[in-house]
Amino acid sequence: MLSHVTLGTSDIERAKGFYDAVLAVLDLACQFDEREHGWLGYAAGPESVPQFWIGRPIDGQAPSVGNGVTVAFVAPSRAVVDTFHHAALAAGARDEGAPGLRPHYHADYYGAYIRDLDGHKICCVCHAPA
Template structure:
């Protein structure tokens, strides 16, 4: 295939036990990290309802209507600045997330790792992270 080098993750499905609640949450939070809702796929006889998020034209994150979630699921978005991390955290809390870790430097990962962690409506651990030094953003 042309245009692809190496191995990449194409997309990720996350179960949403209340798709309407999760859709409202992700609709409010993901634009802060540059990810937009691109598709609503209704349920059919061979699949549950799904909502696709990504960057036009390709969804890479799918909310899938279901009843079982993974308590260990963690999804992190790389952002361009520490201010973007702060904005993600603020938007997520305003949309109903609970805080896991407020925005802060996490030197256990590397000296410039600035991240914020929240829990979405289904218990998924979401994070926004900036890897740049404070002087760079």
């Protein structure tokens, strides 16, 4: 359904260190390193979609965080959600919701929420039963 998601950053080098560490938990890696142009693209492989991009805003303005915007990565297990959350906090993220069930979404929704180094809300979720 999606081709890609892009979030803005004020510091591409800092964002690379953060997302290299955090997305590795989900077997996602930087497939497109265009730091000289202010962009990084993460995916499962160079031809994989969807892709997750981080970059300096094209309009030259400061990046901003959207109210009500959350980017959610799917995890194959609840243990991976836990590992994602721990890795994100260790890399400097702010906690926005510890790993756990959120039955108000559905009975098996197990997610964790963080704010990345630029303040974007990121979720990691497993939809599978325990």
